[in-house]
Amino acid sequence: MKARTVLPLAFLGLLFFASHADAQTSCQVTPYYSNYATQSFDDSNFTLTQTVTTDGYGYMNIEFCLEANNAYHTPHGVNKITEPNGTVHGGAFSGSPVCAVNCYVFAQNTISFQGTPGDLDTDEVDGSVSCSVAGTFWQVGGLGATRFVQAYFKCDQSGGVCTVTAGARTYHRCNPQGDACDTVYLVNSPVVSGDWPLFGLLNAVNISLPRGGSICIVGRHGVRADMCTSPDPHP
Amino acid sequence: MNYVRNYLMLPVVLAAAASLAFLPGKTAATGAIPHRIHRIQTHDHTASAPNVIDGQLHPELIQDKHAYRLFFLTAATAPAATIEDVNRQRDFLRPIQLSESQLLSVRIILADFKAQYLSAIAQHNASARAALANHTTPDIASFLTQRDNLVLSTKAAIENALGAETWARFNTHVQKEKSKMKVAAEGGAQ
DSSP states (O other), rough: OOOHHHHHHHHHHHHHHHHHHHHSSSSSOEEEEEEEEEEEEEEEEEEEEEEEEEEEEEEEGGOOOOOGGGGGGEEEEEEEOOTTTTTTTEEEEEESSOOOOTTTEEEEEEEEEEEOOOOOOEEEEEEEETTTEEEEEEEEEEEEEEEEEEEEEOOOOOOTTTOOOOEEEEEEEOOOOOSGOOOOOOOOETTTOSOOOOOEEEEEEEOOOOSEEEEEEOSOOOOOSSOSSSEEEEO | OOHHHHHHHHHHHHHHHHHHHHHOOOOSSOOOOOOOGGGGGGGGSSSOOOOOEETTOOOGGSSSHHHHHHHHHOOOOOTOOOOHHHHHHHHHGGOOOOOOOHHHHHHHHHHHHHHHHHHHHHHHHHHHHHHHHHHHHHHHHHHHHHHHHHHHHHHHHHHHHHOOOHHHHHHHHHHHHGGGEEEEEEOOOO
């Protein structure tokens, strides 16, 4: 009777050990990568600069993974802006091309291009890491949009004339468009003279993010305006 | 009766054992996507990364050490920076409102940071190649400590160079920039 109970249990244990051993001998990578895509704007000539950075590592216990000897990881990215007329700025890039499976990768790419006020460009940023044996195993990013704006703004007067709140002055668009440029909080003067006009014709870029929402960067080469009723030259 | 019951249990036990045998292997960290090099044909080359913190959704979950590292790497110029590099850096740091002398200090500190960071990576990768040749796993933990300490010392140097008021603006700006970052959730290997 004892043997009849013990035998199936022994068989169970054997199969469980086999499944556990499979886990130990497999080649599993846990990705620990980061990605950062950011922009700056020089409105003296409507130049947008965009930098994409990817760094990090994949962790793998290689003591039971002989296949790892022949594998290497490569960081990749996409930093691309496409104008409405099809002109493409930037594109795909790669980092260190030969790097052992447990190496630390770093890849960075910067593009700059002169935008056209009023244009709505397609913005693609992406970071990924590929394995020479298993293909792409980590990827983040997506498509966004970039609009170059030249529009009228008015400084907020709710707490007095153009007062500083939390280190910034608030400007509202005279003709709101439902994006991040409708209300902006400025720490630098938006006009060449360096002061804070009540009304201004300002230069900005609105960047729509892949997951929705947008950010607005206002330049510092705008000009003082007299009113808030005119239509925007480039909304 | 016991005799019959014991033999009825046998198929149940065997079925349970067989199902255990076909369970997938345990991954190296919870929530991670494993890739199995020796099972390429069935490997899911997914384009998503579920163990990533998206700063646009949860900036509060991105640790400062990661945010500052990514920010410093982007703001830094090469030691022999061109006029274009300097202008790009000036535009990038403009929201912090640095004076010309502060900008110069930050430029020098960040160039040194990037050089040390790249040097540390090269050193670690050389040890990773050597470890691979010996079928051992390299010591990523000590490299990560070195990397994070470099970020901390750079942060302290900039804070010291800028003074409390400007540093507060610097920190505020980096916190805002977290919304543009995607950082791996930390696991056992970190």
